[in-house]
Amino acid sequence: MTWDIERGPLFRPIVPHQHSRVTYAELLFDLVFVFAVTQVSHTLLSHFTPLGAVQTTLLLLSVWWVWVYTSWITNWLNPELTPVRILLFLLMLGGLVLSTSIPLAFDSRGLWFAIAYAAMQVGRTIFWLVSTPPARTAARMNAVRILVWLSISAVFWIAGGLAQGQARLLLWALALGIEYVSPAVRFWIPKYGASKVADWYVEGGHLAERYAGFIIIALGESIVVTGATLADLKWTSEVIAAFLSAFVAALAMWWLYFHKGAEAGSELISNSREPGRLARLAYTYLHLPIVAGIILSAVADDVVLQHPAGHSDVRTIVCAVGGPMLFLVGTILFKHAIRGWLQLSHGVGIVALGVLGWFGTELSPLMLSIATTLLMVIVAVWESLSLRSGAARVKAQSEATSA
Structure with a gap:
């Protein structure tokens, strides 16, 4: 399966039967998550209680999800191009803020964690939407659907960052639940419905x-x-x-x-x-x-x-x-x-x-x-x-x- 219309100047070129290599910019971005994963394991080690395990699980789910969305976006966009590289560099900065906030995410740095996470998810999707040519109606609508879901979850992320104690955990769990359910329902939104699997073409x-x-x-x-x-x-x-x-x-x-x-x-x-x-x-x-x-x-x-x-x-x-x-x-x-x-x-x-x-x-x-x-x-x-x-x-x- 291939797209039969112009992909856009910032998208990876489609070469039939050829594997697109992982670029150095993507590898550099991934290195940020070495730190993130280390922070998650150290947080669990220092807070090994039932509540600490639940909180650490939520943090791991968050780290995983922000990386997953970026890996899908860079499967479509071409990191060899300067605008996409700048996007990855900004996401790296957000990832570092996210990672350094992990040990105190349920304490004094909750709002920093929430802002970094929401900014990465929403900002990256806006960039993808703007980069998609108007002729690619299906792909643009897919980006719109995802943006709607992530924008809704962002409200709960920020609200959780402003809240304290159990309220923060519940609001963040709700935000994460929204994001994990959205691909399963193919990002359904009122009026426009759900996306088609064909819209999710990946290399x-x-x-x-x-x-x-x-x-x-x-x-x-x-x-x-x-x-x-x-x-x-x-x-x-x-x-x-x-x-x-x-x-x-x-x-x-x-x-x-x-x-x-x-x-x-x-x-x-x-x-x-x-x-x-x-x-x-x-x-x-x-x-x-x-x-x-x-x-x-x-x-x-x-x-x-x-x-x-x-x-x-x-x-x-x-x-x-x-x-x-x-x-x-x-x-x-x-x-x-x-x-x-x-x-x-x-x-x-x-x-x-x-x-x-x-x-x-x-x-x-x-x-x-x-x-x-x-x-x-x-x-x-x-x-x-x-x-x-x-x-x-x-x-x-x-x-x-x-x-």
Whole structure:
């Protein structure tokens, strides 16, 4: 599917059967979110209470959503052009304000967080609308629909920034709910109705690469947290073992996502007749638990490194087991969206992690970390072997049919 009308001077050129590369300006923008992800994990670590977990989850959802919208916009607009680069630079500035406000977002910097978030969401959409040629009526109406939804949510973001305590949490939750529901209802607004999936044309290979880059950001953040914590500790045998367990777990997560899943997703969305629909489900929504799992695992690594001995408390179990479990839930759903079937290895791994969490209090934080890492490695090896044997069977059947 391609657009049969002029895209506009600021849009990426469409080259059939050619992958649009991720530009250096996009990579520079993404680096801001290394800081944002670090801030989210540190905030959870310092506010690990039920209320703190809810607040941190809301902050993570916000960081993810503002990055998602930017990745879609830069899939359409061309960051090699100066006006689009300036847009990205301004969004970087907003992202830095957003990130630095995260630790005190529910305290003294709530209004700063809200203003930065609303300005990024609304301002970027206005730029997109203005950049869309009048001849592209459907695309312009799509931009108008999105702008309406984001403008409504912005009211609640600012109102929440001005409010205090539970009122802020409720107003921000409402604002975020508006934004997360809007793609699912295709940005329906009165009189103009909902947008069509055809209006969401994306260059699949480029978008898949952007999301893979965010997974790298999250994994890199977990390694940074682990390294920074290790540097400040006395290097005992238990600390070294905890460090190795965290490192191997990060490698296992990388393997589970990048060995086959990322490549398969990129190929499928690149050849899909409805790349917008697949991008909305497999990438916009289903990548969120993957990122959340990596961040929660990073918090677990920090906790285990500092207190490897003794019995595991609730916080340690929730992080050490919940992180890998969220990651596997996200990856099994993502791979189901691109393959059409559930990966048995991932399902078994999720169940095994649940059983391990049930008996987690009987284990030390170090042993719990090693056990979860071992399960992740087993799942990664199992999937690799099953896909290899499946490919071999398909090849053998193909050769037999040819003969």
